Amino acid sequence: MPSRKAPTSRQRRLGTELRRIRERTGMSLTAAAELLGTDRTTISNVESGRFGVSAERVRTWVGTYRCPDPAYIEALAGMAAERTHGWWEDYRSNMAAAALDLAELEHHAVAIRSVQIMYMPGLLQTEDYARAVFAETVPAPSPARQRRQVSFRLRRRDVLDRDDPPMCTFLVHEAALRMTYGGSSVARGQIDYLLKASDRDNVIVRAIPFAAGGFPHASSSAYYVHGSVRQLDTVQTDTVMGSGFDDAEANLENWRVALDRTEEKALDPESSRDFIRKIADQV
Incomplete structure (x- = not known):
């Protein structure tokens, strides 16, 4: 061995x-x-x-x-x-390990469910929006690092175009929809891209309006990656201190319940598109 x-x-x-x-x-x-x-x-x-x-x-x-x-x-x-050399390995010398781990999880995912509070889903971000988000990092990234971060994020989107893409459900809070990272033009372009992505067969976007009230873990985003069997699921959460991954069986069950309850608060896909279009008109 x-x-x-x-x-x-x-x-x-x-x-x-x-x-x-x-x-x-x-x-x-x-x-x-x-x-x-x-x-x-x-x-x-x-x-x-x-x-x-x-x-x-x-x-x-x-x-x-x-x-x-x-x-x-x-x-x-x-x-x-498996003896796969994934595309993320090309970034191993200059990207955080957590980012590489997330890309590897996405590569093997059967399905993905996420709830986003303050940012658009990473897999659905435009180049300009991603650049604006990374520009807010403290300490500020060097131009070279920011280019690597944006490049890596855009490469992650390729998982949606593969022959057997994961089924993705993105629950996006109204706060994320209204945040204007990069200014109104960038924000509008990002919303248009989000709406276009929601037309994909393997992408469901559901908005959570402020009027929906509270829901579990409302203070933080969550990214639930379904493995080929239930035991291989993983949840990733982001904080100001970085990304965390959890695969403890009891915790995964709690996250599944939390996501189910959050999804109950979200608008259905068609109503979500109407809601997002209205926000776009206000940006």
Whole structure:
């Protein structure tokens, strides 16, 4: 099993899932090593993502741990078999790890659900809007860094154009729709782009008016990425201190409930387009 100097988010997640399956059985590292004919250090390194592992070995380990879910097992084996060099790897030397992790999650996503409070969804941002958003970063980015950030954000949009794009539902609060990053012209162009994107078969945009009142986690945006099986879902949240990722089973269930409740407060897609057009006329 080759050592990996810098495990990706996907590799770390595979190790985390293997550890969770083992721990659910109450099996210690020592007991697992004895049953699998290996040593504690090897298992520990795989579970931390530092060592790679073959798809066949994943099936063997998970079978030993008596996981009862065939779809989950095959999803994990598929993760182990991946040897993809994603486009985001070209940015590894000059972009934050969290940004790379998010792009990798999007690449493997089956579906995406998000709620945006103060910004337009990243996958639906125009170049001018993205540049204006990054210009507000503290400390201010250098021109070169800002160009990289904008370039990376625009590359992320490609996931919507692939042959099997994820089904995306974007819940956008009225506050985000009315924020004029870059001035009125940029804001209007961004709203027009949002409306055009909502015509895609794989994109649903639903507006949350101020009049809808409160909803769960209203103080922060959330980005829920659905994996090939439920156990591989991930939620990403943004704060002024940076991005955070959460894949704890209980927390994911809470986020699913929160997003369901938030979606109940949103306008339906057609009413949302009418609502967004009215805001565009006021920008």
